Amino acid sequence: MVRARQVKRGAAIGGLVLTLVATSALAAPKRPAPATARAVHEKLVVLDTHFDTPANLGRPGWSIMDRHSASVDGDQVDYPRMVEGGVDGGFFAIYTPSGPATPEGDRAARDFGITRAVQIREMVAKHADVFTLALTADDALSAAAHGKRFVFLSMENGYPFEGDLSLMKTFRGLGVTMMGITHFKNNALGDSATDTPKWHGLSPLGREAVAEANRLGVVIDCSHASDEVLRQTVALSKAPIILSHSGMRAVHDHPRNVSDADALLVAAKGGVIQINAYSAYMVPPPAPNPARDAAAKELMSGYMRMDAMTGAEKRAL
Known part of the structure; x- marks a missing residue:
C-alpha cells in the first residue's frame, strides 16, 4: 500500500526524480501503532x-x-x-x-x-x-x-x-x-x-x-x-x-x-x-441519474470561476 511519496536523489531530466515509497506489513504480525506510523511518515520527504x-x-x-x-x-x-x-x-x-x-x-x-x-x-x-x-x-x-x-x-x-x-x-x-x-x-x-x-x-x-x-x-x-x-x-x-x-x-x-x-x-x-x-x-454512482449529472455539470461551470469569487461566494458554491 502506498503510504507516502518521497523525492530522492538521482539522474533525471532537470535533476528531478519522483519515487513512490511503499511500506509493507509483510514482516509484521499487525499494522503499526499510529504513533509508529507517524514517526515513519515524519522521516520521509512527503x-x-x-x-x-x-x-x-x-x-x-x-x-x-x-x-x-x-x-x-x-x-x-x-x-x-x-x-x-x-x-x-x-x-x-x-x-x-x-x-x-x-x-x-x-x-x-x-x-x-x-x-x-x-x-x-x-x-x-x-x-x-x-x-x-x-x-x-x-x-x-x-x-x-x-x-x-x-x-x-x-x-x-x-x-x-x-x-x-x-x-x-x-x-x-x-x-x-x-x-x-x-x-x-x-x-x-x-x-x-x-x-x-x-x-x-x-x-x-x-x-x-x-x-x-x-x-x-x-x-x-x-x-x-x-x-x-x-x-x-x-x-x-x-x-x-x-x-x-x-x-x-x-x-x-x-x-x-x-x-x-x-x-x-x-x-x-x-x-x-x-x-x-x-x-x-x-x-x-449508485445508478444512472441524468438530472444529477446535469446539475453537477452546471455546478462545475461555477467552480471554474472560483478564483474570482469572494469567500462568501465560494461557500455558497
Missing part, C-alpha cells in the same frame, strides 16, 4: 504531485497562511494543515481551463498561465520564511531539511503554450518543471480522455511539444490525456513521464483512469502514477 491550491491565490483576502476548512469553503491545503499533516511540499498547479482554439483564446490562455505562475512565485516570496521555490530534487531535500515547505510549479493543460511552443521555455524560466498536455477538452496538442477523439493521440504539434519538454528538462504529465496520447508519449519521450493525478481503470472504469496494460508501459519507462483521491474517479 509531497503531493497535484495541488489545485493556486486557484485561490487571486481571491481577495485569501492567504495560504490561514487555516481553512474543507467543510466550510472547500479548501483542502494551507500552510497550517501542511505542517499538521506532515506534507513537505509538492507541485502547485497552473490550471488553465480549456477555451476556444483561436489566436485570441491562445493569448488569453498564455496570459492566464503567466499570471498564475507569478502568483505562485509571489506567494513563495511573501512567505520565504516557510516556503521555498524548488527546481530540482536537491532543492526539495534542502527545504525539508531546513523545515520549509518546497513549491514546485506544474502546468495542467498545455493550452497556454499551444499557440507558440517557444512559450514552453518561458514557463520553464518561471520555474515550471512539469507540464500536462490536455485537460477535459481536446486542444491543439492532442486528445483528452474525456472528449471525442480528434487527433487519435498527439497532434503533430503535440509531438513537437514532447521533444521540447525533453530538451528543456520538463517532466511530461499525461493525466487527463487520452489512452492514445499516453501510449504515444511513452514511446516518443526520452525520459520517464508521470500521471500526477489519475486512477486505475480496474478499480473504476472511467476514461480518466489508466488501464493495467498502460500502467505497465508507464512503469517500464521509469515513470510513476500518483492516485487521485477524487471520488468521481474512484467509485461509480
Whole structure:
C-alpha cells in the first residue's frame, strides 16, 4: 500500500526524480501503532504531485497562511494543515481551463498561465520564511531539511503554450518543471480522455511539444490525456513521464483512469502514477441519474470561476 511519496536523489531530466515509497506489513504480525506510523511518515520527504491550491491565490483576502476548512469553503491545503499533516511540499498547479482554439483564446490562455505562475512565485516570496521555490530534487531535500515547505510549479493543460511552443521555455524560466498536455477538452496538442477523439493521440504539434519538454528538462504529465496520447508519449519521450493525478481503470472504469496494460508501459519507462483521491474517479454512482449529472455539470461551470469569487461566494458554491 502506498503510504507516502518521497523525492530522492538521482539522474533525471532537470535533476528531478519522483519515487513512490511503499511500506509493507509483510514482516509484521499487525499494522503499526499510529504513533509508529507517524514517526515513519515524519522521516520521509512527503509531497503531493497535484495541488489545485493556486486557484485561490487571486481571491481577495485569501492567504495560504490561514487555516481553512474543507467543510466550510472547500479548501483542502494551507500552510497550517501542511505542517499538521506532515506534507513537505509538492507541485502547485497552473490550471488553465480549456477555451476556444483561436489566436485570441491562445493569448488569453498564455496570459492566464503567466499570471498564475507569478502568483505562485509571489506567494513563495511573501512567505520565504516557510516556503521555498524548488527546481530540482536537491532543492526539495534542502527545504525539508531546513523545515520549509518546497513549491514546485506544474502546468495542467498545455493550452497556454499551444499557440507558440517557444512559450514552453518561458514557463520553464518561471520555474515550471512539469507540464500536462490536455485537460477535459481536446486542444491543439492532442486528445483528452474525456472528449471525442480528434487527433487519435498527439497532434503533430503535440509531438513537437514532447521533444521540447525533453530538451528543456520538463517532466511530461499525461493525466487527463487520452489512452492514445499516453501510449504515444511513452514511446516518443526520452525520459520517464508521470500521471500526477489519475486512477486505475480496474478499480473504476472511467476514461480518466489508466488501464493495467498502460500502467505497465508507464512503469517500464521509469515513470510513476500518483492516485487521485477524487471520488468521481474512484467509485461509480449508485445508478444512472441524468438530472444529477446535469446539475453537477452546471455546478462545475461555477467552480471554474472560483478564483474570482469572494469567500462568501465560494461557500455558497
